[in-house]
Amino acid sequence: MAKKKKWDYSPAPESKQPAAISRRYELFINGKWQQPTSGSYFSSINPATEEKLSEIAAANEADVNKAVQSARLAYEKYWKKITPAERGKYIFRIARIMQERARELAVTETMDGGKPIRESRDFDIPTAANHFFYYAGWADKLDFAFPNKKASALGVAGQITPWNFPLLMAAWKIAPALATGNTVVLKPAETTSLTTLKLAEIIQEADLPPGVVNIITGAGQTGALLTKHMDINKIAFTGSTEVGKIIQRTLAGSQKKLTLELGGKGANIIFEDAPIDQAVEGVINGIFFNQGHVCCAGSRLYVQESIAKIFIKKLKDRIGTLLVGDPLDKNTDIGAINSAQQLKTIQSYIKIGKAEGASFYESDCALPKKGYFCRPSLFTNVAQSNRIAQEEIFGPVLCILTFRTDDEVIEKANNSPYGLSAGVWTDKGSRIFNISKRIRAGVIWANSYNLFDPTSPFGGYKESGFGREGxxxxxxxYVQLS
Amino acid sequence: MSEQSRLEIWKTYKIYIGGQFPRTESGRSYAVKNAAGKTIANVCQSSRKDVRDAVSAARAAWGGWSNRSGFNRGQILYRIAEMLEGRKKQIKDELIAQGYTSAVATREINLSIDRLIYYAGWCDKYQSLFSSVNPVASAHYNFSVPEPMGVVGLLAPQKAPLLGVISLMAPCIAGGNTCLILANQEQPLAAVSFAEVLNSSDVPGGVVNILTGYQEELTDWICAHLDVNAVVCYEQGELDWQKMQEKGASHVKRMFRWPATQLYAQGGQSPYLIMDLQEIKTTWHPVQTIAGSGGAY
Amino acid sequence: MAGKKPAFNIQILNHSTVEQTGVEERAIRFTKRSIKGASKMQGLHMVLSMIDLTTLEGKDTPGKVNQLCIKARHLHDHIPGLPSVAAICVYPSMVSVAKKALQGSTIKVASVATAFPSGQSSLRIKLADTRFAVEEGADEVDMVISRGKFHAGEYAYVFDEIAAVKEACGKARLKVILETGELGTLDQVKKASTIAIAAGADFIKTSTGKIQPAATMPVTLVMLETIRDHFYKTGKKVGMKPAGGISKSKLALHYLVMVKETLGDAWLDKQLFRFGASSLANDVLMQVAKETLGHYQSPNYFSID
Structure with missing residues (x-):
């Protein structure tokens, strides 16, 4: 688009002060902050500045045992015995305190994970609090949820959350577990533990009986110990398909119930009669939300050939308006990539895409000197046979493919081991119902993308996992039915 | 010629794939014996390639079957029950030949027919019960509905040669899935005869595929098959459940083990078993809100 | 314009689907931009320079219009370096008064015309109305489309009428008011925008100010996107004027964000973007004063004309 005079937005940084991040965090076991048995700590880094934010206790086997034991004890001693209504009131309390401490949580989330403050402030934190609020209300209404059955708690739930939506995923895990009467041992991803630890503070502040929720921090090894623990009744994992398969294998033959929320390669399908400008926005939101670190990201774009040219032009122009940079700046659209390692993964996929012969386009925006950043980009001239169209990149990289007929695009969209999400953009209602039925994915966004709500179940088909959250x-x- | 002196025609028990009755591609068979140890039939000892063919047939049939209306699936399940009612005597004889008393055999068949009727009735009802309209806090209409998982591997228990097959199959296909069933290894005759019932009951070819053979040989192939979305078995000692789950984990297969104690009980039939083999799909669509419907634009 | 009127082609109305919820979500995103410091000051100055200071009342008199013109020339002389507004917008009968009062300034005179605000008259009268305004000295003409004909599906009529008025304008620039508050849906807004642009509008404008709702961000966004589509297709830049209901500087800045991120910086110019407003100017002036002087302001210190 023609340029005349520039009107650039001045920096509008959110203050770091509300984050109030402690120098060191211990393990939250049995209602108390406990030093790790090993005495060792790992650093949490701000991916936008590469500065150390805090050091965090690394839980080993003894700590995992202690946490599970305290969860078991809390289950038998307190949680099983209090009335469901009282249980619900505790969860309501958590929701309210999260709302009260929203700004602190938002700033912390952004500093720890690199996501834009606009997203943590307007999406992650309120949605997380709402999730607790939603499930709190279920605690004393379970008899209505399962017709003709009696639902009872499983016992101790072991939960492992990913680094892309740290607090929100903790809420997705903890809220339904508590509402159904289970106690919890949760391990956050090691690069983004801080808001989960602040959630532990909130749980403490809410006066939950000790041991009902335990937070243990550490790397993948800690999570593996949790999944193997004999006294756990339920494992809930959100993360990569690769690790999900390992966990499923680990649990083979055991009595543990399992839910997996794994990877995806969401197809976002644009028909020629779509509301084009809103579809462009949906595609942008679908792939660049949270730097593309979204398991349900619309990373495979299918555009009907008749409108491909104009659509891609509009996409490129729109990418040019995305502001990349300091996640704490209120105007930032795309923040920092979560870790150096993830940045490397994304860059390697960009290299693969180029080598495969796809055409690469990226925004010409400047990137900050320090920190892990990646320009929003897209590949055109992509085929199903390209790796970039098959594998999850988990970054701000869009692959664009074209199609001609409804049947063709359904077949192509389903031509994937994943089945988490898809988008369909068309003005024709009957087509929406047909396409959304025939696409094998757990969430279909019609004329929309990347929407989430506590009342709306989320989860995948095929290798995207099983079980629903929300x-x-x-x-x-989280229940057994009898 | 008197009935006494007439030479009886023996039945060839074949497997059932894609609506056809082929012999196993392997050409192998094994002997099914009666209580006295006398061979009463040679049945196919299916191979992994038969598993492969059955899965292909089930996959090919899935699109059409899952797209049928619940009402139509209910009609067809009811039709299966009707046809089974008419074949009662034959299957009863086969059960008796394999060591069942007349009373037990009759009960087995009656329960099987009633179970089919039970699930026939569910075909167009479980969706209402397990669907939801979710009151999201944005201008969107949001609803969740159950959808069939796809192709399901069903491992029949080593008891209840007919009821075991039907208790697995009925909730599976009532929900729009297609399946392959590995019949009771020692007592497969009722399952094969039941395939003949299916073949004359308006069930499209490929929706149900029934193999006979060695459980130990074929279980892993079924569990590891990438195009089998789910596997269901009953709790039973002969199966290595851990190994089965490990095989399934290679591609996040849905693995279910239903309590064997419930087979004959009321709990052996439930819409929750249909739901085990359903995925939940959630769909969002924007809702226009303009002046006149309460807001301004 | 070689004097040849464009002809209506129904195909321009293909592909005009708009998803309202998506438009609203996008519009909300613009309001999340935080405009601080230097960019705020620059933005406020831009807003001032883009205002069509408006009085469109039955009780308008030469006295009132004169006072408004003085306001236009002396927005707030306590603060040096302020731009003047873009134009004064009045009824045709007041054009000569405004023209005289603004002599020697760069401020344009815009006149509404074509049986404003309802547009319920004959083409002959509308053209006469337009010629009168232009003869009186109007630099810009703000016409209304025939919404009745539009709703009746007579798109060719609406198109031809705009083309005829455009011709009658001569050198005056034509702003076409869609009166979006009467169009019903965003799909209709897009359709009307497309017709107006194809018929030769120099600007498209949301509202007369006489109907609620008047300008909203979603409506304006759809119009901006239609302008963008025309630019993609022809390379020609059509202007945009939201009018009515924009009285706060923060909202005005969000409109500028929307223009910038939809059409680019090229449109951040009074040649291509205007605010139709009467009370916006003083709110902007109060903000400018606050930024300049460092404390909050009272309306008593800002002249009302």
Whole structure:
């Protein structure tokens, strides 16, 4: 688009002060902050500045045992015995305190994970609090959720969360587990533990009985110990398909119930009669939300050939308006990539895409000197046979493919081991119902993309995992029915 | 010629794939014996390639079957029950030949027919019960519905040669899935005869595929098959459940083990078993909100 | 314009689907931009320079219009370096008064015309109305489209009428008011925008100010996107004027954000973007004063004309 005179937005940084990050965090076991048995700590880095934010206790086997034991004890001693209504009131309390401490949580989330403050402030934190609020209300209504059955708690739930939506995923895990009467041992991803640890503070502040929620920090090894623990009744994992498969294998033959929220390669399908400008926005939101670190990201774009040219032009212009940089700046659209390692993964996929012969386009924006940043980009001239169209990149990289007919695009969209999400953009209602039925994915966004709500079940088909989180259906993974 | 002196025509028990009755591609068979140890039939000892063919047939049939209306699936399940009612005597004789008393055999068949009727009735009802409209806090209409998982591997228990097959199959296909069933290894005759019932009951070819053979040989192939979305078995000692799950984990297969104690009980039939083999799909769509519907634009 | 009127082609209305919820979500995103410091000051100055200071009342008199013109020339002389507004917008009968009062300034005179605000008259009268305004000295003409004909599906009529008025304008620039508050849906807004642009509008404008709702961000966004589509297709830049309901500087800045991120910086110019407003100017002036002097302001210190 023609340029005349520039009107650039001055920096509008959010203050770091509300984050109030402690120099060191211990393990939260049995309602108390406990030093790790090993005495060792690991650093948490701000990916936008590469500065150390805090050091965090590394839990070993003894700590995992202690946490599970305290969860078991809390289950038998307190949680099983209090009335469901009282249980619900504790969860309501957590929701309220999260709302009260929203700004602190938002700033912390952004500093720890690199996501834009606009997203942590307007999406992650409120949605997380709302999730607790939603499930709190279920605690004393479970008899209505499962017709003709009696639902009872499983016992101790071991939960492992990813680094892309740290607090929100903790809420997705903890809220339904508590509402159904289970106690919890949760391990956050090691690069983004801080808001989960602040959630532990909130749980403490809410006066939950000790041991009902335990937070243990550490790397993948800590999570593996948790999944192997004999006294756990339920494992809930959100993360990569690769690790999900390992966990499923680990649990083979055991009595543990399992839910997996794994990877995806979401197809976002644009028909020629779509509301084009809103579809462009949906595609942008679908792939660049949270730097593309979204398991349900619309990373495979299918555009009907008749409108491909104009659509891609509009996309490129829109990418040019995305502001990349300091995540704490209120105007930033794309923040920092979560870790050096993830940045390397993304860059290697860009290299692969180029080598495969796809055409690469990226924004010409400047990137900050320090920190892990990546320009929003897209590949055109992509085929199903390209690796970039098959594998999850988990970054701000869009692959664009074209199609001609409804049947063709359904077949192509389903031509993937994943099945988490898809988008369909068309003005024709009957087509929406057909396409959304025939696409094998757990969430379909019609004329929209990347929307989430506590009342709306989320989860995958095929290798994207099983079980649902959110909504009525999100209760089922945490109960046994008799 | 008197009935006494007439030479009886023996039945060839074949497997059932894609609506056809082929012999196993392997050409192998094994002998099924009666209580006295006398061979009463030679049945196919299916191979992994038969598993492969059955899965292909089930996959090919899935699109059409899952797209049928619940009402139509209910009609067809009811039709299966009707046809089974008419074949009662034959299957009863086969059960008796394999060591069942007349009373037990009759009960087995009656329960099987009633179970089919039970699930026939569910075909167009479980969706209402397990669907939801979710009150999201944005201008979107959001609903969740169950959808069939796809192709399901069903491992029949080593008891209840007919009821075991039907208790697995009925909730599976009532929900729009297609399946392959590995019949009771020692007592497969009722399962094969049941395939003949299916073949004359308006069930499209490939929706149900029934193999006979060695459980130990074929279980792993079924569990590891990438195009099998789910596997269901009953709790039973002969199966290495851990190994099965490990095989399934290679591609996040849904693995279910239903309590064997419930087979004959009321709990052996439930819409929750249909739901085990359903995925939940959630769909969002924007809702226009303009002046006149309460807001301004 | 070689004097040849464009002809209506129904195909321009293909592909005009708009998803309202998506438009609203996008519009909200613009309001999340935080405009601080130097960019705020620059923005406020831009807003002032883009205002069409408006009085469109039955009780308008030469006295009132004169006072408004003085306001236009002397927005707030306590603060040096302020731009003047873009134009004064009045009824045709007041054009000569405004023209005289603004002599020697760069401020344009815009006149509404074509049986404003309802547009319920004959083409003959509308053209006469337009010629009268232009003869009186109007630099710009703000016409209304025939919404009745539009709703009746007579798109060719609406198109031809705009083309005829455009011709009658001569050198005056034509702003076409869609009166979006009467169009019903965003799809209709897009359709009307497309017709107006194809018929030769120099600007498209949301509202007369006489109907609620008047300008909203979603409506304006759809119009901006239609302008963008025309630019993609022809390389020609059509202007945009939201009018009515924009009285706060913060909202005005969000409109500028929307223009910038939809059409680019090229449109951040009074040649291509205007605010139709009467009370916006003083709110902007109060903000400018606050930024300059460092404390909050009272309306009593800002002249009302």
């Amino acid at each position: 909504g009525l259906q999100g209760l089922q993974p």
